[in-house]
Amino acid sequence: MQHYTMNLTLKVWRQKNSKSKGHFESYQVKNISSEMSFLEMIDVLNEELIAEGKDPIAFDHDCREGICGMCSMYINGRPHGPWEQNTTCQLHMRAYKDGDTIVIEPWRANAFPVIKDLMVDRSAFDRIIQAGGYISVNTGNAVDANAIPIEKQKADDAFMAAACIGCGACVAACKNSSAMLFTSAKVSQLSLLPQGDPERKTRVLNMVAQMDKEGFGACTNTGACEAVCPKGISLSNIARMNAEYFSASLVAQ
Amino acid sequence: MLNAKIPAGPLNEKWSTYKSTCRLVNPANKRKLEIIVVGTGLAGASAAASLGELGYKVKAFCFQDSPRRAHSIAAQGGINAAKNYQNDGDSVYRLFYDTIKGGDYRAREANVHRLAEVSGAIIDQCVAQGVPFAREYGGLLSNRSFGGTQVQRTFYAAGQTGQQLLLGAYSAIERQIALGNVEMFNRHEMLDVVVIEGKARGIIVRDLVSGELERHFGHAVLLCSGGYGNVFYLSTNAMGSNVTAAWKAHKKGAYFGNPCFTQIHPTCIPVSGDHQSKLTLMSESLRNDGRIWVPKKQADDRKPTDIPEDERDYFLERRYPAFGNLVPRDVASRAAKERCDAGFGVGTSKQAVYLDYADAIQRYGKIEANKQGLSNPSDDVIIKLGNEVIKEKYGNLFDMYEKITGENPYETPMRIYPAVHYTMGGLWVDYELMTTVPGLYALGEANFSDHGANRLGASALMQGLADGYFVIPYTIGNYLADEIHTKPIPTDHPAFVAAEKEVADRINRLMSIQGSKTVESFHKRLGKIMWDKCGMARNEEGLKQAIEEIRQLKAEFWSDVKIPGGINEMNPELDKANRVADFIELGELMCLDALSRNESCGGHFREESQTPEGEALRNDADYMYVANWEMKGEHEWQLHKEILDYEVVKPSQRSYK
Ligand SMILES: Cc1cc2nc3c(=O)[nH]c(=O)nc-3n(C[C@H](O)[C@H](O)[C@H](O)COP(=O)(O)OP(=O)(O)OC[C@H]3O[C@@H](n4cnc5c(N)ncnc54)[C@H](O)[C@@H]3O)c2cc1C
Ligand code: SF4
Ligand code: FES
Numbered sequence: 001m002q003h004y005t006m007n008l009t010l011k012v013w014r015q016k017n018s019k020s021k022g023h024f025e026s027y028q029v030k031n032i033s034s035e036m037s038f039l040e041m042i043d044v045l046n047e048e049l050i051a052e053g054k055d056p057i058a059f060d061h062d063c064r065e066g067i068c069g070m071c072s073m074y075i076n077g078r079p080h081g082p083w084e085q086n087t088t089c090q091l092h093m094r095a096y097k098d099g100d101t102i103v104i105e106p107w108r109a110n111a112f113p114v115i116k117d118l119m120v121d122r123s124a125f126d127r128i129i130q131a132g133g134y135i136s137v138n139t140g141n142a143v144d145a146n147a148i149p150i151e152k153q154k155a156d157d158a159f160m161a162a163a164c165i166g167c168g169a170c171v172a173a174c175k176n177s178s179a180m181l182f183t184s185a186k187v188s189q190l191s192l193l194p195q196g197d198p199e200r201k202t203r204v205l206n207m208v209a210q211m212d213k214e215g216f217g218a219c220t221n222t223g224a225c226e227a228v229c230p231k232g233i234s235l236s237n238i239a240r241m242n243a244e245y246f247s248a249s250l251v252a253q
Numbered sequence: 254m255l256n257a258k259i260p261a262g263p264l265n266e267k268w269s270t271y272k273s274t275c276r277l278v279n280p281a282n283k284r285k286l287e288i289i290v291v292g293t294g295l296a297g298a299s300a301a302a303s304l305g306e307l308g309y310k311v312k313a314f315c316f317q318d319s320p321r322r323a324h325s326i327a328a329q330g331g332i333n334a335a336k337n338y339q340n341d342g343d344s345v346y347r348l349f350y351d352t353i354k355g356g357d358y359r360a361r362e363a364n365v366h367r368l369a370e371v372s373g374a375i376i377d378q379c380v381a382q383g384v385p386f387a388r389e390y391g392g393l394l395s396n397r398s399f400g401g402t403q404v405q406r407t408f409y410a411a412g413q414t415g416q417q418l419l420l421g422a423y424s425a426i427e428r429q430i431a432l433g434n435v436e437m438f439n440r441h442e443m444l445d446v447v448v449i450e451g452k453a454r455g456i457i458v459r460d461l462v463s464g465e466l467e468r469h470f471g472h473a474v475l476l477c478s479g480g481y482g483n484v485f486y487l488s489t490n491a492m493g494s495n496v497t498a499a500w501k502a503h504k505k506g507a508y509f510g511n512p513c514f515t516q517i518h519p520t521c522i523p524v525s526g527d528h529q530s531k532l533t534l535m536s537e538s539l540r541n542d543g544r545i546w547v548p549k550k551q552a553d554d555r556k557p558t559d560i561p562e563d564e565r566d567y568f569l570e571r572r573y574p575a576f577g578n579l580v581p582r583d584v585a586s587r588a589a590k591e592r593c594d595a596g597f598g599v600g601t602s603k604q605a606v607y608l609d610y611a612d613a614i615q616r617y618g619k620i621e622a623n624k625q626g627l628s629n630p631s632d633d634v635i636i637k638l639g640n641e642v643i644k645e646k647y648g649n650l651f652d653m654y655e656k657i658t659g660e661n662p663y664e665t666p667m668r669i670y671p672a673v674h675y676t677m678g679g680l681w682v683d684y685e686l687m688t689t690v691p692g693l694y695a696l697g698e699a700n701f702s703d704h705g706a707n708r709l710g711a712s713a714l715m716q717g718l719a720d721g722y723f724v725i726p727y728t729i730g731n732y733l734a735d736e737i738h739t740k741p742i743p744t745d746h747p748a749f750v751a752a753e754k755e756v757a758d759r760i761n762r763l764m765s766i767q768g769s770k771t772v773e774s775f776h777k778r779l780g781k782i783m784w785d786k787c788g789m790a791r792n793e794e795g796l797k798q799a800i801e802e803i804r805q806l807k808a809e810f811w812s813d814v815k816i817p818g819g820i821n822e823m824n825p826e827l828d829k830a831n832r833v834a835d836f837i838e839l840g841e842l843m844c845l846d847a848l849s850r851n852e853s854c855g856g857h858f859r860e861e862s863q864t865p866e867g868e869a870l871r872n873d874a875d876y877m878y879v880a881n882w883e884m885k886g887e888h889e890w891q892l893h894k895e896i897l898d899y900e901v902v903k904p905s906q907r908s909y910k
Contacts, residue, residue, distance in 0.1 A: 017822065035525040037657075043530055043773070050771050050817050050826065058825055060318065062491040064531050065653070067416055068322040083656075090656050115462055116823045123439065126319050130431040134424035135383045139303040139722045142374070142381035146338060149392025159385035159410055162417060166321055195383050 005031045006098035010045065012057055013105045018113050018121075024103075034094040038081065039064060039071065041093055059118040064089040066230060069165030072172070073118055074105040079169035079228045087167065087230045107168050109177035111215040122168050124214040125182060131210035132203035133186040135195050154192050161188040163231045170225030170233075176217030181225040183211050184241035185233045191244055201248035208245055255508075255881060255895045258683045259363040264901050265345075268367040271684075272727055276734035283308035286733050287741060289456055289471030290314070291443045291498050294323030295415075295422055295714060296697025297477030299721025302425035305434030307726060309733075312469055313426065314438045314458060316493055316828075321423045324479055324491040325717065328415025329536040329650075331399055331407035332714040334372040339396050343404040345369045350902060351402060352712060355581065356677075356705020357855035357871060358904040359511070359879070361897060363684060365703045371723040372715055376408055378722055382421040386410050400537055400710030401579035407711045412536055412649045418714055422721070441467075442828060443498045444756045446474060446505045446693060449748045453505075453693035457749075457756050461828060464821040466753050468744035472736045473692045473729060476502055477721070480676040480698035482515065484836045484843065485788070486780020488673035489521060489534040495832040496839050499680050499699050507688035508881040508893060510681035510701030512839065513847035516708055516856045517789050518674035519585035522657050522667075523605040532672040533657060535608070535650055537710045540578045542613040542646070543667075545569050545589070547606050551596040557607055557666045568592055568606075576909040583707050583856045583869075584909060586671035590789050591867070593670070600668045607666035614639035614663070671789060675713060677704045677856065678846075681881045681895070685728035686720060689883075692732060696720035701879065706855025763830050764820055768813030772830045775810050779803065779833070779840055787844050792860040796848040803841045804888065810837060842882055842890060849892065852876045873904055 007030045015022030029045050036044070039061055046056035062070040071088040075081035081091040096102065104118065112120040162185070170181035187204050190196030196203070219238060226235045260267040278286065290301040290313040298320050301313040315323060335348040348369040353360055376394070380386065386408050387395040399407040410417040429435040440461040447455040447468070455470040481496035482488035503509045520535045546565045553560065568588055570577040580588075589606045592598065599605050618639025622630040630638075640663050644651070651662045658668070679702055680688050680695035687694050697717040704712060742749075786799035810833070818824040853862040853869035854876070862870045878894040885891050 033526055033528060035659075036528045037530070040528045040530050044528060047771055047773060050815060053817070055817055056826060058823060062317060062322055062493050063324070063327045064492060065327060065533050067413070068317070068324075068326050068491065070317060070322050086656065090653075092656065092659070094659055119823070122318060126321075126427060126430075126437075126439075129424065129427045134428040135381065136428065137378075137381040138306040139299075139378060139425075139726065140374075142377035145336070145373075145376045145380040145386075146393050148380075150388060151392055152388050152390050155385055155388040155392075158383070159387075159417070162383075162385050162410075162420060163413065165416075166319070189385065190383050193383050193385070195381055 004034050006034070006093070006096060006100070008032060008096065008099075009101040011101065011103045012117070014057070014117055015114050017116055022114065032093055034092070036093045037064070037089060038075075038091040038093065039089050057118060058116040061089055066090045067165060069167040072107050072120065072167055072169070074107060074172055076103050079107065079172040080230055085230055085232050087165070107172035109171045109216070111177060111179070112168060112171065122166070124216070125166050125168065125179070127214060128179065128183055128207055128210045129186065132199065132206040133190070135190060136199060148194055150193060158189045158192040161185045161192070161233065161237055164233050165231055167230065169228045169230060171216065173224040173228040174217065175222065175224070176220060178219045178225070179211050179214070179216035180219040180238050180241070181229060181233055181235070183207050184237040187241045187244055188237040191240065200244065201251055204241060204244040204248050205252060255681070255689070255893055256683065257361060257895060258685060259361070260684065264362060264366050267363050268370055275727055275731040278730045278733050278737065280308050282737040284310065286310065286472045286736060287312065287470060288729070289469055289474045290477060291456065291475065292323070292477035292479060292697070292699070293320035293426060294325035294477060294479055294697060295419055295717035296699070296721045297475070298323070298419065298422035298426045299718050300475055300477060300696055300725050301435050302422060302429050303722050303726045304729070305426070305429035305432070308434070311429070311435040312438065312471065313435055314441045314443055316440065316442045316461060318439050320426055320437065320439070321420060323419060324494050325419045325714070326416045327491060328714055329412045329534065330538055331397065331409035331414045331711040332375070332418060333399070333406050333709070333711040334376045334408060334715065335369050335406060336373050336376060338394060339405045341404045343406050347404065348372060348406065352703065352709060353705070353902050354907070355707055355709040357707050357907060358705065358873065358877065358899065359514075359854055359897065360703050360705030361879070362899060362901060367724065368703050368716055368719050371719045374723060375715060375718045379418060379421050382424060384410065384417045384421040386417070397538070401576060401581065402709070415714060418718065422718070442831070443478070443501070444831065445501045445752045446690070447748050447752045448505050448690060449742060449746065452691045454742055455744065455749060457752050459756070462823050464819070464824060466756055468749045468753055470742050470744055472733060472739060473694065475694045475696060475725065476680065476699050477696045478699045480679070481836070481839060482673045482676050484779065484840050485673040485783045486776050487524065487529060487532050487784070489518060489532050492531060495835070497832050497835045499695065500835040500839055502680060502688060502690065502693060502695070503884055506690045507693060507695075508681040508883050509678070509842060510879050510881050511678040511706070511846065512843045512882065513787065513850065513857055514677035514706050514855065515673060516582060516675040516677060517586040517671045519582055519589060519671045520608060520669045521672035522654065523600060523670040524602060533653065534672070534674065535654060535667065535669060537582070539608060539647060539650060540585070542643070543578065543608040543610050544612055545578055545585070545606055545608055547592045547597040547599060552603070557599070557609070566592070566597070573909045580909045581707065582710070583858070587789055587858060589671055605668040605670045608669045609666035610643060610662065611666070614643055617642035675708055677702055677706060677708055681879065685731060686725055687728070687732065694725065694729070696725060706857055760820055760827065760831070763814070763834070764816055764827065766812065766814050766816070768815050770813050771815055772826055772833050775806065775814060776829070776833045776836065778806060779837055782806070783840055783843070787840070787847050790858050790860055791847045793848060796844045799844045800841055800848070803837060803844065807837045810834065841888065845890060846880055846882065850876055850880060871906060
């Protein structure tokens with residue numbers, strides 16, 4: 001792998017807090033190594049801003065290895081940037097070349113208000129889970145783990161759905177700011193497993209109701225969410241949730 | 254005298270005796286008792302959920318925007334449990350024994366035995382929550398062996414075990430939040446413990462969004478705030494992992510146990526330059542199939558694939574023929590460092606060794622070809638088939654490696670180097686997980702734990718969940734039974750006022766320095782001192798220098814740090830400054846602890862204490878104790894020893910030759 005350095009122009013969304021209006025600001029960054037991660041490039045810029053007595057750019061991040069779901073930048077019109085199945089923190093600068101301009105924005109959705117700069121409030125996701133994204137089993141109630149065999153294919157499918165990191169890129173990519181991919185991933189995981197069966201009907205109804213209440217938009221099957229999802233959560237989960245919802249509403253009526 | 258409150262009786266009956274004799278709190282009284290849980294990783298989320306289910310009033314805090322993001326999410330490899338589902342001879346005793354031995358005989362027998370006893374129930378609980386562990390075609394749970402153990406007792410969910418376990422605990426805590434039993438405070442950082450008449454009664458937290466300080470009362474306080482590996486700046490920990498909660502407790506009287514016991518993981522992606530912000534672990538499971546080597550010639554710049562077989566030094570296989578590439582983490586890490594220090598390292602930095610899959614690809618390729626009945630398959634076919642097998646087993650790790658380095662590990666060996674990964678040290682706790690401050694508990698990686706001087710792979714997840722789901726729900730009742738008449742203390746009590754003022758004063762002081770150097774630059778310098786002098790190998794001279802350097806760094810920090818922004822707003826630089834200030838003080842204590850332990854054990858290697866062949870030399874006669882430090886003043890600590898009594902296991906020198 002040949003390493004190189006580059007100079008870039010960044011256009012970054014700056015917004016003091018949830019109440020103020022934001023704007024773009026331009027920065028020049030120099031001698032960025034192709035080996036850096038995208039967030040390390042921002043670190044370099046922030047160190048320079050601090051040295052110049054300016055306010056560094058606020059952004060969410062923690063694990064920096066693509067699993068916590070904290071990082072959330074909308075880069076040149078695409079959540080998490082140009083790479084397939086990737087998070088912002090895993091994006092590396094070799095994706096860019098000398099002279100590039102990069103526009104960086106926060107997730108944009110009514111249900112995700114901006115806290116500061118590139119940081120948004122995603123607590124709506126927690127409230128969707130609170131509405132039913134669990135199996136009601138108190139500690140100590142469990143039977144032996146091997147008492148319920150589960151078909152391998154189902155277990156694997158449940159795992160694939162459970163791999164969602166709750167980042168919200170799906171919402172950010174959707175023109176309707178729909179949270180269907182996120183919600184359906186959890187509904188799918190629990191409806192594929194026998195343990196999830198007793199609460200199957202109330203779960204899907206309550207989670208969808210909460211999703212609507214939080215102000216997420218409707219799903220028009222565009223598939224933008226799947227295209228940007230860093231964990232490859234599939235649209236088939238949405239189909240499964242719709243079916244679950246349909247049969248649950250029939251019973252509820 | 255430290256009293257670990259270990260129940261009397263035979264080892265394998267202690268926990269059941271305890272459970273059937275500890276005091277209970279009746280349901281009506283539970284509703285009147287408030288418990289504060291700081292941290293909602295595996296330990297904290299499981300504790301908060303379980304205590305909420307029991308009917309206590311719980312308040313939980315974390316600094317991320319949701320409990321689902323705690324550092325536990327990043328654990329890859331798996332979780333141990335003595336289920337013996339594989340019929341390969343596992344048992345509670347064996348898991349107990351392996352943990353004690355793996356910890357190099359520096360852990361407490363009674364705690365470790367309890368851990369092994371409850372391990373099976375953890376798996377049951379997680380499966381009931383819907384955690385999708387890997388399964389076999391018959392529908393039953395799959396296991397693998399991990400870190401060179403002789404039995405297959407590790408449960409896993411691909412390379413995302415921590416994620417799946419945490420999401421299970423997260424769903425449990427979210428359910429309790431919905432039911433109103435747990436109140437959750439996201440983006441809140443605890444900055445002090447409030448102690449009233451000798452008992453922990455609450456905390457001071459900062460709302461990280463508004464910058465405001467808040468006071469919270471609790472009849473008991475649980476610290477589940479994780480490990481402090483980030484004292485080294487570069488580690489595999491998440492960026493936000495910190496020691497602040499534990500350190501504040503230490504300053505309020507909680508003893509810190511074995512602070513210098515750090516685990517350095519052998520297989521991490523090496524540093525690529527000064528910009529490096531953290532290191533990424535490549536799961537231990539990679540050593541099951543990969544071979545580790547360096548060129549036999551120093552500073553050999555050829556491409557690894559151009560170096561012929563007989564010019565390669567498979568140094569682990571050479572030094573440890575019995576265990577080869579599967580020696581424990583501490584041993585593998587030191588051996589890699591030894592080669593690099595001697596000038597045999599590879600890559601641009603020369604601080605790396607190769608982890609090579611070429612042999613494994615060949616081996617699996619041939620087996621596959623055989624299975625498919627191909628006679629005389631070409632080399633290309635074998636490699637293609639082999640790659641497919643490797644992809645299924647390790648695909649996500651190989652992808653991660655390629656994303657970070659831009660190199661294809663199917664074609665060229667990976668470069669790896671050891672990195673700080675886990676801290677066995679932490680707040681000292683007794684059998685009930687209580688620190689030396691009554692009513693103040695520590696769970697998970699935050700306590701000095703059950704891992705002695707070295708933790709076995711897949712045992713941290715087990716311990717965090719054991720503490721939260723199955724230990725604290727019992728032991729806390731034993732304390733709270735005496736508290737049912739204690740009315741909630743109003744937070745205008747002078748102790749709350751004073752604690753908040755102390756926190757506010759410190760923040761004001763930090764913000765008023767307006768010096769010339771960034772917080773990050775101090776953190777990096779601290780990390781370098783720690784890594785060079787209190788890292789994989791330590792000696793008296795280096796440690797003494799390190800203590801001096803850290804003291805100077807502290808003085809410089811408090812006179813020249815530059816923090817932008819204001820106090821009453823979201824200010825990540827201020828958050829970082831609060832943490833780095835505590836890391837600096839902790840660094841000094843770690844060096845002091847390492848200095849006072851003139852033996853090599855587990856992850857702690859004192860150069861003065863080694864065999865002629867360079868292997869670690871333990872000294873049971875002088876050091877078979879937990880070193881607990883009480884803070885007496887600035888730069889001043891007093892050592893209290895908890896002597897370890899091995900009633901059941903007979904300590905022996907570890908050997909992997
Ligand atoms: C890359 C990696 C892979 C690993 N793989 C494995 C594995 O395969 N198997 C295994 O057994 N172990 C593994 N480990 C170790 C294991 O993941 C950790 O030891 C364990 O998850 C720690 O859990 P915890 O609940 O104690 O702390 P954490 O998960 O670190 O949680 C800490 C919590 O405390 C909160 N917190 C901290 N300070 C404050 C404060 N001041 N105020 C408020 N909140 C605070 C945080 O917000 C967070 O919620 C791995 C570790 C790493 C780094
Ligand atoms: S579905 Fe994908 S994009 Fe949406 S929150 Fe989950 S991981 Fe992120
Ligand atoms: S920082 Fe954790 S996923 Fe990006």
